[in-house]
Amino acid sequence: MAPPKHIAIVGGGTAGWMTANLLRHRWARLGVDVTLIESADIGTIGVGEGSTPFLRHFFRTLGIEERDWMPACDATFKSSIRFPGWSTVAGYESYVHPFFSEADRELGNLFFTNACLRRRGQAADANPRDFFLAAELARQRRAPLGTDYAYHFDAGKLGAFLRTHAVGLGVRHIVDTVARVELRENGDIAAVHMKSGARVDADLFVDCSGFKGLLITETLGEPFLSYRDNLFNDRAIAIPTPLVDGEDIPCETVSTALRHGWAWQIPLTTRYGNGYVYSSDFVSDDEAERELREQVGAAAEGATARRLRMRVGCVKQHWRQNCVAIGLAQGFIEPLEATALMLIQLSVEQFIAAMEGGEFERRQQDAFNRRVSEMFEGVRDYVVAHYQLNTRRDTDYWRANRANKNISDRLASLLDVWDRGGDFEAELERHGAKLMYLRPSWYCLFAGMGRFPAELRAAPQAVTAAVARQSLANMARAFRSHHRCLMGE
Numbered sequence: 001m002a003p004p005k006h007i008a009i010v011g012g013g014t015a016g017w018m019t020a021n022l023l024r025h026r027w028a029r030l031g032v033d034v035t036l037i038e039s040a041d042i043g044t045i046g047v048g049e050g051s052t053p054f055l056r057h058f059f060r061t062l063g064i065e066e067r068d069w070m071p072a073c074d075a076t077f078k079s080s081i082r083f084p085g086w087s088t089v090a091g092y093e094s095y096v097h098p099f100f101s102e103a104d105r106e107l108g109n110l111f112f113t114n115a116c117l118r119r120r121g122q123a124a125d126a127n128p129r130d131f132f133l134a135a136e137l138a139r140q141r142r143a144p145l146g147t148d149y150a151y152h153f154d155a156g157k158l159g160a161f162l163r164t165h166a167v168g169l170g171v172r173h174i175v176d177t178v179a180r181v182e183l184r185e186n187g188d189i190a191a192v193h194m195k196s197g198a199r200v201d202a203d204l205f206v207d208c209s210g211f212k213g214l215l216i217t218e219t220l221g222e223p224f225l226s227y228r229d230n231l232f233n234d235r236a237i238a239i240p241t242p243l244v245d246g247e248d249i250p251c252e253t254v255s256t257a258l259r260h261g262w263a264w265q266i267p268l269t270t271r272y273g274n275g276y277v278y279s280s281d282f283v284s285d286d287e288a289e290r291e292l293r294e295q296v297g298a299a300a301e302g303a304t305a306r307r308l309r310m311r312v313g314c315v316k317q318h319w320r321q322n323c324v325a326i327g328l329a330q331g332f333i334e335p336l337e338a339t340a341l342m343l344i345q346l347s348v349e350q351f352i353a354a355m356e357g358g359e360f361e362r363r364q365q366d367a368f369n370r371r372v373s374e375m376f377e378g379v380r381d382y383v384v385a386h387y388q389l390n391t392r393r394d395t396d397y398w399r400a401n402r403a404n405k406n407i408s409d410r411l412a413s414l415l416d417v418w419d420r421g422g423d424f425e426a427e428l429e430r431h432g433a434k435l436m437y438l439r440p441s442w443y444c445l446f447a448g449m450g451r452f453p454a455e456l457r458a459a460p461q462a463v464t465a466a467v468a469r470q471s472l473a474n475m476a477r478a479f480r481s482h483h484r485c486l487m488g489e
């Protein structure tokens with residue numbers, strides 16, 4: 001395989017523009033040309049408002065400062081995700097998945113100790129919201145600057161910002177619709193033909209065309225591995241609402257369990273993004289919209305709802321022939337942990353590393369495909385674990401999720417070791433990087449859902465939640481108000 005001199009990206013959603021920026025930034029000095037084609041007739045998905053901390057590395061790589069992109073995208077800081085209503089265990093009805101930082105070392109270790117005590121039947125406090133700084137910053141609405149934070153943003157505005165930046169780097173931008181794909185005899189893509197009659201050829205094509213996978217699936221016929229057996233949700237409804245007058249802007253995502261899925265609430269500087277992710281096997285679209293409107297309350301009155309379908313799973317090979325799929329075209333895991341942009345970024349970074357390290361051999365392509373599939377499976381398992389651990393009894397949806405036996409051997413083994421009071425640390429280590437999520441995230445999820453024995457004995461040495469909370473409250477007071485920080489005060 002020869003190194004690419006000209007790369008054509010089909011699709012101008014977040015995936016297309018993130019990819020264009022990263023490839024052009026990295027390879028412009030090698031004389032690699034990048035063209036991005038997007039259709040004026042086919043819109044972008046227009047949702048995707050939360051990130052993981054990886055997005056900070058993305059902007060840092062490109063040398064873009066927060067003060068330049070955040071105001072342009074109505075962005076806010078994100079310290080954590082809160083999950084009300086997933087568990088019914090007393091004291092664990094709402095837990096927090098924090099982003100971790102150095103400041104968590106001491107109380108974090110006490111949390112791990114307490115979680116282990118409780119797992120083995122001792123009455124130690126072990127709800128992560130009482131032990132991690134990010135949870136306290138969210139409670140006090142303080143900007144998590146100085147910790148490992150993430151962002152919320154307007155997806156459309158982020159796309160527009162990245163477009164301007166990419167064009168500034170020299171990416172050629174074509175607005176036209178691909179009508180036909182021309183193949184070479186060896187099965188590679190030779191060129192794409194536009195509705196306007198133009199033809200664009202390239203050495204390498206990146207499929208960022210969204211759920212349909214115009215190049216990777218529709219043209220090359222790469223099989224799609226559905227996660228439907230693992231993750232039931234296949235629909236979403238989104239409703240924006242205004243901010244509450246006089247309220248300080250929060251710095252957390254709230255993901256509340258509803259009757260047939262969960263609802264997100266994401267704060268931006270100009271509005272809230274709200275949405276409901278649910279399964280069409282359990283509820284109709286109309287009923288789901290009613291449920292979401294009820295959850296959002298008066299603010300949703302008169303607001304237009306957008307209904308979306310989700311294809312959950314990923315292609316078997318993310319790089320096939322001379323085509324790499326990135327973004328929704330490569331796959332999607334429902335947005336519970338807001339991982340899609342992270343997977344886009346990591347996939348492109350892996351691709352760059354494979355290209356640069358591999359003298360463009362087939363071996364590198366296989367290694368890339370293995371690693372990207374592992375990343376998807378790792379994220380999938382972490383998301384599936386939320387459903388396995390839920391304790392709701394109110395609907396068939398939650399009962400079926402809990403009873404679902406279609407989980408990976410790896411997740412089954414993690415659950416088993418945790419429940420037996422076995423060596424959870426060793427089990428996490430055994431799976432290593434394939435887990436995608438690190439030790440604190442797994443502890444926070446299992447403990448946060450209250451996955452502990454019902455019968456508990458006293459644990460005299462355990463640090464109580466009250467003591468931990470007091471210590472957090474003192475630490476958090478040193479941080480600036482999130483609202484004032486966003487307003488530049």
Ligand SMILES: Cc1cc2nc3c(=O)[nH]c(=O)nc-3n(C[C@H](O)[C@H](O)[C@H](O)COP(=O)(O)OP(=O)(O)OC[C@H]3O[C@@H](n4cnc5c(N)ncnc54)[C@H](O)[C@@H]3O)c2cc1C
Pocket residue numbers: 010011012013014015016037038039040041042043044045046047048049050051155176177178179208209210211214236237275308309310326327328329335338339340341342
């Ligand atoms: C309900 C929901 C919530 C989500 N929440 C999050 C979140 O919180 N965090 C997160 O990271 N991600 C989230 N995502 C995922 C995120 O929205 C996407 O991963 C991201 O926007 C990238 O989308 P994309 O660019 O792959 O596809 P799209 O936005 O669908 O873009 C596809 C592009 O392809 C172009 N195109 C298609 N066909 C043609 C053609 N024939 N010719 C030319 N151009 C063509 C279109 O014009 C468009 O520009 C969410 C997704 C959903 C469904």
